Amino acid sequence: AAYAQDEWRISKSLTLNFGLRWEVQPPFTEKNGNIANFNPATGGMVYPDIAAKVLPPAAQVLYQLNACPGVLSTLPCSPVQTASQAHLPQGLRDTYWRDFNPRISVAWRPFGDARTVLRAGFGVYTVPQLGGVAYQMTGLASTPSLFYINAIVNGKPLFQLPSVAYGNGGLTPDIVGTYEYYVAQQIHYRDPESTQWNVTLERQLGESWNARVSYIGQNSFRLGMDTDQNSIRASARPYDPLSIPYPQAGPIIQLGNWGFANYQDLEIQVSHRMASGFYLQGTFDWAKDLTNAGGDGPTAFNIEQGSIGPPGVGLTGINDRFNLRLDRGNDAGVRRNRFLLTSVYQLPFGRGKRLLGKSNRAVDAVLGGWQLSTITLLQTGPYLTPWDSATDDSQANLNEGGRNAIVRPDRIGNCDLSNPTPGHWFNLGAFAPTPAGAGRPGNAGVGICEGPGTVAVAGGLAKTFSITEKVRLRFEATFSNILNHPNFAAPPTDVSAPDTFGVTQSVQSAENGGNRVGQMSLRLDF
Numbered sequence: 232a233a234y235a236q237d238e239w240r241i242s243k244s245l246t247l248n249f250g251l252r253w254e255v256q257p258p259f260t261e262k263n264g265n266i267a268n269f270n271p272a273t274g275g276m277v278y279p280d281i282a283a284k285v286l287p288p289a290a291q292v293l294y295q296l297n298a299c300p301g302v303l304s305t306l307p308c309s310p311v312q313t314a315s316q317a318h319l320p321q322g323l324r325d326t327y328w329r330d331f332n333p334r335i336s337v338a339w340r341p342f343g344d345a346r347t348v349l350r351a352g353f354g355v356y357t358v359p360q361l362g363g364v365a366y367q368m369t370g371l372a373s374t375p376s377l378f379y380i381n382a383i384v385n386g387k388p389l390f391q392l393p394s395v396a397y398g399n400g401g402l403t404p405d406i407v408g409t410y411e412y413y414v415a416q417q418i419h420y421r422d423p424e425s426t427q428w429n430v431t432l433e434r435q436l437g438e439s440w441n442a443r444v445s446y447i448g449q450n451s452f453r454l455g456m457d458t459d460q461n462s463i464r465a466s467a468r469p470y471d472p473l474s475i476p477y478p479q480a481g482p483i484i485q486l487g488n489w490g491f492a493n494y495q496d497l498e499i500q501v502s503h504r505m506a507s508g509f510y511l512q513g514t515f516d517w518a519k520d521l522t523n524a525g526g527d528g529p530t531a532f533n534i535e536q537g538s539i540g541p542p543g544v545g546l547t548g549i550n551d552r553f554n555l556r557l558d559r560g561n562d563a564g565v566r567r568n569r570f571l572l573t574s575v576y577q578l579p580f581g582r583g584k585r586l587l588g589k590s591n592r593a594v595d596a597v598l599g600g601w602q603l604s605t606i607t608l609l610q611t612g613p614y615l616t617p618w619d620s621a622t623d624d625s626q627a628n629l630n631e632g633g634r635n636a637i638v639r640p641d642r643i644g645n646c647d648l649s650n651p652t653p654g655h656w657f658n659l660g661a662f663a664p665t666p667a668g669a670g671r672p673g674n675a676g677v678g679i680c681e682g683p684g685t686v687a688v689a690g691g692l693a694k695t696f697s698i699t700e701k702v703r704l705r706f707e708a709t710f711s712n713i714l715n716h717p718n719f720a721a722p723p724t725d726v727s728a729p730d731t732f733g734v735t736q737s738v739q740s741a742e743n744g745g746n747r748v749g750q751m752s753l754r755l756d757f
Contacts, residue, residue, distance in 0.1 A: 234252040244343050249334065256330070256359060263281070264280070268368055269460070270418070273312070274307065274476075276310075276372060280315050287372075295409050297309055333355055337350070351431070357424050358422065363534065411484070413482070414457060420486065424452060425450070442500070450491070451491060452488075457486055458549045461481065461483040464551070465672060493521050498514060510575040511573070516566075516570075520565035521559060527550050560616070560679065563614050567611045568611045570609040576602065602692070602694065604690070604692075605691070610684055614677075614680065616677050617726050620727050629672070641674050643661060680724060683719040686716045708749065711749075712744060
């Protein structure tokens with residue numbers, strides 16, 4: 232990476248900063264060639280040249296793929312090439328060379344003094360792909376990916392422990408065409424980027440108070456999403472497994488630049504710097520984040536390597552890769568309203584304080600030096616998505632059941648109730664099955680149900696005792712959720728389970744929202 236910036240003081244009250252960053256993030260390679268990728272140009276597999284010497288594709292992988300010349304003549308064969316044969320780099324995808332990130336900001340003092348400042352900034356930022364994306368293709372060719380789903384057949388399971396599969400587990404024709412790319416990457420994958428901007432008006436109030444109002448925006452694009460490249464368009468025709476683009480393979484889960492997120496926030500903050508024994512910072516955010524990067528049923532912030540379905544539900548979080556606007560909705564992790572208050576107050580008792588300032592040592596030891604603190608959080612709930620576990624496939628005929636993906640119902644009303652209760656948080660009557668023959672997925676959107684919010688007040692009481700000039704003893708008592716306010720966890724959103732739909736079954740544990748917990752401690756400083 233390289234970065235250059237400059238500053239231009241246009242006048243005594245106006246300053247301009249500007250800069251440009253350029254960076255390169257080539258795809259990772261593996262010293263033993265233990266990576267592979269799907270090549271859409273041929274419909275087959277590509278692996279590094281070094282793999283021919285160290286880790287070539289496993290025999291079972293080639294068998295499952297119907298590698299050319301092919302095992303079954305009834306299926307197309309899959310060309311298997313080295314990177315050089317496919318004219319690809321050893322990282323098996325292209326390097327993107329155009330990550331130019333401009334930055335510009337301005338600070339203006341409209342009244343010529345330092346008490347009022349207007350600031351604005353704009354920048355483009357490249358999102359580093361250093362986590363799961365780096366090793367996503369590892370083991371794709373060297374490890375057979377046979378997935379066995381157990382089931383009850385004629386009253387008996389297909390297999391029981393210690394057996395972990397059914398059949399003889401050998402290279403038999405029934406496994407040809409079942410290989411799953413989990414996970415491949417776009418050959419022309421580009422680094423995701425985020426455009427960020429803000430405008431802030433800040434005003435000093437008196438000697439210690441400060442207030443500011445900010446508009447904050449962010450548009451993230453080319454975000455990584457996982458889609459099944461071996462899926463078909465929605466239609467009213469029954470699903471035909473031979474109609475998929477590559478019948479010689481199973482699901483081809485591929486990371487690509489199909490995601491976006493748009494965040495808008497109005498932030499108001501009031502603060503009091505530490506003075507006269509008092510510190511405070513209160514911040515309120517009114518925010519909205521629309522995205523499709525969470526897939527069909529997001530439950531939290533998405534991970535950088537794409538949406539591989541909600542926990543415990545599916546392999547791929549995208550049912551209809553040709554219609555990604557269906558997954559555009561409220562991000563599950565962003566709260567619409569959020570207020571956070573942090574403060575510290577040193578009680579005005581004891582030596583040198585406003586009250587009892589000339590107290591003797593005994594009085595000061597009992598009443599002096601006490602300090603109160605709090606972290607208070609008030610926020611609305613997460614945005615949740617309804618789904619239907621009783622329906623294996625939607626009326627779109629996309630084979631959701633075969634791909635372990637979720638099905639969303641149709642929306643015919645408002646999910647949120649005006650007066651929700653822990654046992655009845657959502658409106659079950661707002662949803663219905665998609666009409667037969669509709670030829671489309673359910674129209675219930677992503678993030679249309681708002682879960683329970685959070686009220687969490689944490690408090691602390693502390694005092695420092697001076698034993699000698701160099702030895703001090705600190706006592707502290709802290710409590711999370713000091714009011715013991717019940718903060719209910721997000722309820723289930725499976726519309727096919729009416730007994731549990733919208734019924735909160737536990738309480739929150741994060742952000743001090745769980746049950747009241749207190750602790751006391753003594754600390755000796757010397």
